Amino acid sequence: GAGVSQSPRYKVAKRGQDVALRCDPISGHVSLFWYQQALGQGPEFLTYFQNEAQLDKSGLPSDRFFAERPEGSVSTLKIQRTQQEDSAVYLCASSRLAYEQYFGPGTRLTVT
Amino acid sequence: AQSVTQLDSQVPVFEEAPVELRCNYSSSVSVYLFWYVQYPNQGLQLLLKYLSGSTLVKGINGFEAEFNKSQTSFHLRKPSVHISDTAEYFCAVSDRGTNAGKSTFGDGTTLTVKP
Numbered sequence: 001g002a003g004v005s006q007s008p009r010y011k012v013a014k015r016g017q018d019v020a021l022r023c024d025p026i027s028g029h030v031s032l033f034w035y036q037q038a039l040g041q042g043p044e045f046l047t048y049f050q051n052e053a054q055l056d057k058s059g060l061p062s063d064r065f066f067a068e069r070p071e072g073s074v075s076t077l078k079i080q081r082t083q084q085e086d087s088a089v090y091l092c093a094s095s096r097l098a099y100e101q102y103f104g105p106g107t108r109l110t111v112t
Numbered sequence: 113a114q115s116v117t118q119l120d121s122q123v124p125v126f127e128e129a130p131v132e133l134r135c136n137y138s139s140s141v142s143v144y145l146f147w148y149v150q151y152p153n154q155g156l157q158l159l160l161k162y163l164s165g166s167t168l169v170k171g172i173n174g175f176e177a178e179f180n181k182s183q184t185s186f187h188l189r190k191p192s193v194h195i196s197d198t199a200e201y202f203c204a205v206s207d208r209g210t211n212a213g214k215s216t217f218g219d220g221t222t223l224t225v226k227p
Contacts, residue, residue, distance in 0.1 A: 004155070016202070031213050033214075033215075034119060035217075038126045038218040040219070040220075041218050041219050041220070042116075042202050042204075042218050042219050042220050043156070043215075044217070045214050045215065045216070048213055048214060056214060061225030064195060091155060091156070093155075093156075095213060099146075099161065099163065099213065100158065100161070101158070101213065101215070102158075103155035104155050105150075105152055105153070105155045106154075106155055106157070
């Protein structure tokens with residue numbers, strides 16, 4: 001069946017631009033997670049949704065980062081006024097059971 | 113707070129040799145433990161997980177891992193590797209409570225299998 005999809009796969013933004021990254025979870029998966037993976041490092045938790053409710057956003061690095069999941073399915077991670085340190089791969093994962101996450105291919109963001 | 117330490121950043125090994133990728137964790141609560149594999153330009157794929165019960169866990173592609181509570185370790189092993197096992201491997205931990213989905217990852221181990 002279809003897995004988690006993310007778009008775009010690659011995004012180049014000039015410093016100061018706003019970007020929006022999309023995640024389409026597996027159909028029926030209640031939970032959705034966003035992670036940030038810097039080059040050469042493991043993923044770091046950003047935020048977590050259960051249906052449309054954002055239950056944990058403790059990992060968002062600044063108030064420039066905002067995530068939403070208005071209908072409990074597709075999610076968008078928005079980064080305002082991008083900075084070079086935002087360059088990373090942004091991974092989305094969905095799950096039916098909280099401890100079994102299925103990851104998408106990620107969006108590689110490069111801020112120039 | 114939880115943390116994960118993957119003790120080897122790179123592991124080179126010859127094809128058909130055994131391999132062990134080491135992972136230690138720290139946590140003040142009971143945890144779930146995971147190993148993921150990541151191929152270039154792809155997302156993470158779950159290899160195996162420890163939730164409870166037997167401390168020896170078998171996963172996909174012939175991998176297995178052993179949970180050692182006293183040593184807070186969860187080392188990944190494979191008795192005979194293939195070229196196709198070349199990838200990045202991540203160990204992860206999440207607590208058993210309401211934040212069960214919030215995983216903390218190690219920095220990864222690059223496994224390179226040479227012919």
